[in-house]
Structures are given as C-alpha cells and as structure tokens.
Amino acid sequence: MNQVGSLAPVKRISEKVSVQTPEQIQFEFELAGVSARMMAYLLDLLIRAGIISVVSTILVLTTSWASEGLSAGLVLILAFVVEWGYNTLLEWRFNGVTPGKKALGIRVVRTDGVSIDFVRSAMRNFLRAADIFPFFYAAGVLTMFFTGTQRRLGDLAADTMVIREKRSPLRELPPLPSNLVEIPTGALMQLGIRDRDLTIIDEFFRRRHLFSEDRADEIAAVLGDPVAKKLKIEGEDPELVLAGMLVAGNEVRSSWYGRSTATSIPGTAGGAR
Numbered sequence: 204m205n206q207v208g209s210l211a212p213v214k215r216i217s218e219k220v221s222v223q224t225p226e227q228i229q230f231e232f233e234l235a236g237v238s239a240r241m242m243a244y245l246l247d248l249l250i251r252a253g254i255i256s257v258v259s260t261i262l263v264l265t266t267s268w269a270s271e272g273l274s275a276g277l278v279l280i281l282a283f284v285v286e287w288g289y290n291t292l293l294e295w296r297f298n299g300v301t302p303g304k305k306a307l308g309i310r311v312v313r314t315d316g317v318s319i320d321f322v323r324s325a326m327r328n329f330l331r332a333a334d335i336f337p338f339f340y341a342a343g344v345l346t347m348f349f350t351g352t353q354r355r356l357g358d359l360a361a362d363t364m365v366i367r368e369k370r371s372p373l374r375e376l377p378p379l380p381s382n383l384v385e386i387p388t389g390a391l392m393q394l395g396i397r398d399r400d401l402t403i404i405d406e407f408f409r410r411r412h413l414f415s416e417d418r419a420d421e422i423a424a425v426l427g428d429p430v431a432k433k434l435k436i437e438g439e440d441p442e443l444v445l446a447g448m449l450v451a452g453n454e455v456r457s458s459w460y461g462r463s464t465a466t467s468i469p470g471t472a473g474g475a476r
Contacts (some may be wrong), residue, residue: 218353220364222316232316234353235309235365237344244340246303251289255282287328295324308368316399319363327357379408383446384439388454394433401452404445 221231259278266274293301298318299311311327313319319327334343334355343355354364404426411419419442427441430448 220314222314232312232364232366235307235367236353237347239307239309239367240365241340243301243303243307243309246306247290247301248303250302251285254289255285258285290331291321291324291328294319294328295321304365309365310368311363311365314362314364318395318397319361323361323363327361327363330357330360333357378411379446379449380443382443383450384436384443386434386444386447386451388451390434391448391451394430396430396448396452401449404449404452407445408449 218236219231219233255278258281262277262281263274266277290301294311304310311319311324313323331343334340334346334357336342340355343357346356346359347353350359352359352364358364407422407426414422423441423445427444427448428437431437431439431441431444434444436444
C-alpha cells in the first residue's frame with residue numbers, strides 16, 4: 204500500500220509578536236486581525252461620513268449664493284481633508300487610537316512597541332490608496348495574509364502594526380519610599396511617558412533589594428534625572444522622582460486615551476514577560 208506523503212505545513216498568520224527593550228524587558232503584543240480592523244474602519248467611516256455631511260451642508264448653504272462651483276470645490280477639499288486627515292491626526296495625537304479603534308480595543312504602534320509619530324501616521328494612511336486597490340482593501344488584506352504578519356502595505360512602509368489592547372487591573376505597586384515626589388498626572392502625558400517606561404520603573408523597585416546602593420543610585424539617576432530636568436526639579440532624589448512617576452502613571456492608565464502603547468505593567472495581559 205502506497206504511503207501518502209505529508210503535506211508541507213501552511214504558513215499561519217502570526218497572532219503575537221515579542222519586542223525586547225534595550226533594558227532586556229520583553230513585551231508581548233497580540234496583533235489585531237482583519238475582522239477587528241475592518242469593523243474599526245467601518246465605524247470611523249461612519250463618523251467621517253457624518254462630519255462631511257454636516258460640514259458640506261453648511262458650506263453649500265453659506266457659499267452657494269456666490270458660486271455653485273465654489274461650493275462644489277470646497278466640498279471636494281473638505282472630503283479630501285477629512286478622509287486623509289481624520290486617521291492621520293487622531294492616530295498621531297491620541298497614541299494610535301481613533302474612535303473606531305477604541306471601540307474595537309485596538310491601537311497602532313511602531314513595530315518596537317513605541318507610539319507612532321506624525322510621519323509614520325501620515326505614511327500608513329496615505330498608502331491606504333494602494334491598500335484599497337483594486338477594490339475594498341483587497342491588496343491590503345492579501346498582503347496581511349501572504350506576509351503572515353497582519354500588516355497591510357501602509358504598515359510595512361511605515362514600520363507599524365495594529366495590536367489588541369487588553370485592559371486588566373494593575374497588580375499592586377511594589378514597595379515605594381514614603382516621601383516620594385508628587386508628580387501631576389498631566390505632566391507625565393505632556394512628557395510622553397509610556398507604559399513601557401513605567402514597567403521599567405516598576406521592575407527597578409521590585410528588584411531594588413538585589414542592587415548595591417551605588418548601583419541602585421546609578422540606575423535611578425539614569426532613569427529619573429532626565430524627567431527631573433524637564434520638570435525643573437533637578438535637586439530631588441532620582442529614586443523619589445521615579446516613585447512619584449510610578450504612582451502618577453497608574454492614575455494616567457485609567458484615562459480614556461491615556462496609554463501610549465498596548466503594554467501593561469508586568470502581571471497584566473499583554474504586559475512584560
């Protein structure tokens with residue numbers, strides 16, 4: 204009886220990706236699939252359509268008396284600005300999140316887990332024109348499938364990825380100094396402090412007893428001095444500054460758009476491993 208040869212394994216689409224920081228802390232991200240991204244796109248599409256409909260109506264009513272051509276031209280400009288600028292500006296200003304993405308629990312980040320900047324946001328959204336070709340994101344979906352990375356053409360060009368966010372409660376804070384420096388939560392957001400930064404600080408305090416005093420002071424200075432300088436509190440103990448950052452960071456994470464990446468403080472889903 205002839206033995207049937209085994210088929211070569213089919214390449215599966217990757218669902219998770221690990222990123223290791225220079226501090227040797229590893230984060231694991233769960234990639235968002237086609238269905239979640241498409242639903243987020245449709246929700247954002249409805250919002251964009253509503254914006255264009257309302258504003259274009261106002262434009263027509265206020266400019267049609269001058270020229271019908273002027274009204275039509277302004278509406279076309281409006282449609283272009285909203286279609287291209289909506290995702291670009293929101294993803295840039297709100298750390299990779301739009302209302303549609305927020306509703307589906309997904310976020311755009313760089314492939315190293317860091318928040319995207321304006322250039323990357325503009326690039327990935329500008330290339331939607333290529334992903335849509337020849338109809339309804341066919342090129343983008345095929346790219347996600349055949350590369351096995353869940354990344355469309357715009358993501359590949361901008362070096363970005365779309366990840367799922369799982370908001371689990373934070374584990375208890377590690378032992379902290381009682382006389383920590385109080386830092387306003389708004390200051391952390393203005394400085395661009397990310398969950399990854401807070402995770403490093405969290406791990407520092409959890410492993411504080413393993414370091415010599417000199418080594419602990421050195422690490423605290425490397426992590427805390429740049430922030431202290433920006434906050435104009437250079438005279439404070441860096442370790443007390445870090446403790447204040449960690450406490451304030453826990454409060455920031457409860458805000459609607461507060462998180463700069465999809466990672467969590469260690470011990471939560473999607474956090475450091």
